[in-house]
Amino acid sequence: MNNSYDKFSEYYDIYTSFVDYELWSKYIYALADKDLTNKNILDLGCGSGEMLLSIDEMTNANLYGVDISEEMLSIADQNAFFKNKKLNLIKCDMSKFICDIKFDLIYSACDSMNYLLNEEEFIDTLNNAYEILNENSIFTFDIINKDHIETNDDFSYENIYFVIKRKKEENYLYTDIKIYEDKKEAENISHKQRLYSIDEIKKMYNKTKFDDILFYDFLTAKGIEKTSDKIQIILKKY
Numbered sequence: 001m002n003n004s005y006d007k008f009s010e011y012y013d014i015y016t017s018f019v020d021y022e023l024w025s026k027y028i029y030a031l032a033d034k035d036l037t038n039k040n041i042l043d044l045g046c047g048s049g050e051m052l053l054s055i056d057e058m059t060n061a062n063l064y065g066v067d068i069s070e071e072m073l074s075i076a077d078q079n080a081f082f083k084n085k086k087l088n089l090i091k092c093d094m095s096k097f098i099c100d101i102k103f104d105l106i107y108s109a110c111d112s113m114n115y116l117l118n119e120e121e122f123i124d125t126l127n128n129a130y131e132i133l134n135e136n137s138i139f140t141f142d143i144i145n146k147d148h149i150e151t152n153d154d155f156s157y158e159n160i161y162f163v164i165k166r167k168k169e170e171n172y173l174y175t176d177i178k179i180y181e182d183k184k185e186a187e188n189i190s191h192k193q194r195l196y197s198i199d200e201i202k203k204m205y206n207k208t209k210f211d212d213i214l215f216y217d218f219l220t221a222k223g224i225e226k227t228s229d230k231i232q233i234i235l236k237k238y
């Protein structure tokens with residue numbers, strides 16, 4: 001269980017205020033390589049729903065979001081309400097999520113898959129996604145490049161200051177975020193993520209029914225570079 005996001009939810013949209021969800025959602029849509037009008041789209045680890053809401057700007061699709069954190073889902077619900085949009089939000093561990101609906105695109109964004117702390121959970125997530133994916137569709141997600149971890153980059157937004165410390169220990173990345181509001185310490189968040197190598201991902205993919213796998217340098221359709229911060233993985237079901 002990873003509930004660090006319950007505590008973080010209040011600050012998450014400020015923390016990600018520099019993220020270009022519009023560009024990112026266009027990238028995910030382009031990877032899907034099909035018309036998604038009136039189709040079902042699923043976001044695993046949807047967080048505050050910003051990616052789903054950006055996708056909604058591009059297509060009239062039925063949008064579903066799964067997240068383990070009730071508080072993040074509650075922010076997603078508010079964000080949808082303020083934009084007069086409808087999101088179908090489900091509280092569930094993505095490695096256990098299965099349903100009767102079939103999707104034409106499943107994605108997971110912002111290294112949410114790295115919160116799956118062991119291979120069993122990771123493979124379960126891939127297998128479940130396969131089962132609920134329509135034919136000729138993809139499951140795509142980004143992961144942290146194990147060999148190129150971002151440096152600590154503190155930043156502030158209005159009266160809120162984030163102090164970020166990252167520490168890599170073997171296969172894990174520990175991120176501590178201290179949040180100050182009006183210079184007073186307001187929250188202390190600790191995230192733990194599992195770092196997966198390309199070889200490990202390939203081995204896990206071989207245990208699924210997916211028909212093909214591609215690895216792209218994040219936000220491109222080119223191969224991985226040593227310096228890529230993130231790696232985009234595309235799993236295809238024919």
Ligand SMILES: C[S@@+](CC[C@H](N)C(=O)[O-])C[C@H]1O[C@@H](n2cnc3c(N)ncnc32)[C@H](O)[C@@H]1O
Nearest residue numbers: 005045046047067068069093094109110112115
């Ligand atoms: C870095 S945030 C990304 C949120 C969103 N995808 C975005 O792009 O802003 C990671 C999200 O994954 C969720 N999460 C972590 N482990 C999960 C799991 N096992 N099942 C479902 N959601 C999970 C967290 O609650 C959090 O909302």
